Amino acid sequence: QQQVKQSPQSLIVQKGGISIINCAYENTAFDYFPWYQQFPGKGPALLIAIRPDVSEKKEGRFTISFNKSAKQFSLHIMDSQPGDSATYFCAASGSSARQLTFGSGTQLTVLP
Amino acid sequence: KAGVTQTPRYLIKTRGQQVTLSCSPISGHRSVSWYQQTPGQGLQFLFEYFSETQRNKGNFPGRFSGRQFSNSRSEMNVSTLELGDSALYLCASSPGGGLSYNEQFFGPGTRLTVL
Numbered sequence: 001q002q003q004v005k006q007s008p009q010s011l012i013v014q015k016g017g018i019s020i021i022n023c024a025y026e027n028t029a030f031d032y033f034p035w036y037q038q039f040p041g042k043g044p045a046l047l048i049a050i051r052p053d054v055s056e057k058k059e060g061r062f063t064i065s066f067n068k069s070a071k072q073f074s075l076h077i078m079d080s081q082p083g084d085s086a087t088y089f090c091a092a093s094g095s096s097a098r099q100l101t102f103g104s105g106t107q108l109t110v111l112p
Numbered sequence: 113k114a115g116v117t118q119t120p121r122y123l124i125k126t127r128g129q130q131v132t133l134s135c136s137p138i139s140g141h142r143s144v145s146w147y148q149q150t151p152g153q154g155l156q157f158l159f160e161y162f163s164e165t166q167r168n169k170g171n172f173p174g175r176f177s178g179r180q181f182s183n184s185r186s187e188m189n190v191s192t193l194e195l196g197d198s199a200l201y202l203c204a205s206s207p208g209g210g211l212s213y214n215e216q217f218f219g220p221g222t223r224l225t226v227l
Contacts, residue, residue: 032214043116043202043218044155089155098143098206098214099168102155 004092006103013110019077021106023090026071030092034100035064035075038087047088048075080110114139116205116219124225130191133222135203137184143167143208144186145216146178149200158201161186162208190224198226 005024013019023033031052036044050057050064050073057064063076077084090103117136125131137144146158157170161180178188190197200223204216 034215036218041220043220046215046217049215091155093214095214097168098145098160098208098216099157099170100145100147100155100204100216101157104154 004090004101004103006090006106008106009104010107011109013080013108015080015082015110015112017080017110019080019084019108019110020074021088021090021108022072022074023092023103024070024072025092025101027092027094027101028071029094030101031095032093033064033066033073034091035062036089036091036102038089038105044089077108080108082110082112084108085110116203116217118201118203118219118222120222121220122223122225124227125193126227127193127195129193130189131193131224132187132189133201133203133224135186135188135205135219137186137203137205138217141205141207141217142184143206144180144184145204145206146186146188147202147204147218148172149202149221150198155202158188193226195226197224199224 034049035047037047038044048059048062061078066073088106091100119134143162145160149155160168164180175191180186200221202221203219206216
């Protein structure tokens with residue numbers, strides 16, 4: 001019940017295209033859903049996060065869509081750039097703990 | 113503000129040895145969490161410390177331990193190292209309170225190789 005399932009495992013997008021990564025969770029106690037971006041040799045960097053009281057949050061080219069009834073959330077990267085090429089992780093945690101449960105990661109490649 | 117710092121960045125040990133990793137959180141942050149990252153298991157939660165107390169613990173054997181000091185700096189220790197302990201160990205810093213109470217900011221990690 002603690003799992004967060006992430007898809008796809010890898011994604012190739014043309015420059016200027018939209019990248020979409022999906023995650024699904026089972027634990028209804030989760031109430032915080034962040035996305036992290038990780039470059040090789042670096043730690044994960046917090047990109048954007050959402051709580052269940054809103055269905056969408058946008059920050060620049062990054063948007064989280066959240067569907068509470070389906071227990072799914074997704075990351076949309078608009079106007080994808082080669083510099084966005086990295087591994088993206090979704091995660092979730094509950095209000096009573098800062099323990100993050102991570103998805104398995106999506107390796108995004110944006111072709112120039 | 114300076115980010116999360118971890119030392120050392122790279123470490124090579126042999127089986128049976130023990131190792132201590134260090135983490136300095138973002139100034140003012142009171143919560144420190146540790147995660148293990150491997151290609152096979154991904155990112156897994158080890159434990160969290162807040163105000164020098166362990167708040168949560170992941171599903172790891174007792175060989176993995178940690179502590180937090182009064183200045184919020186944290187250390188984790190792995191005793192009797194096994195080959196499977198080779199991983200990137202990440203420290204994450206969180207304010208621990210307020211509206212951003214569970215935002216976590218990661219350091220660059222310590223790459224541990226066990227031979």
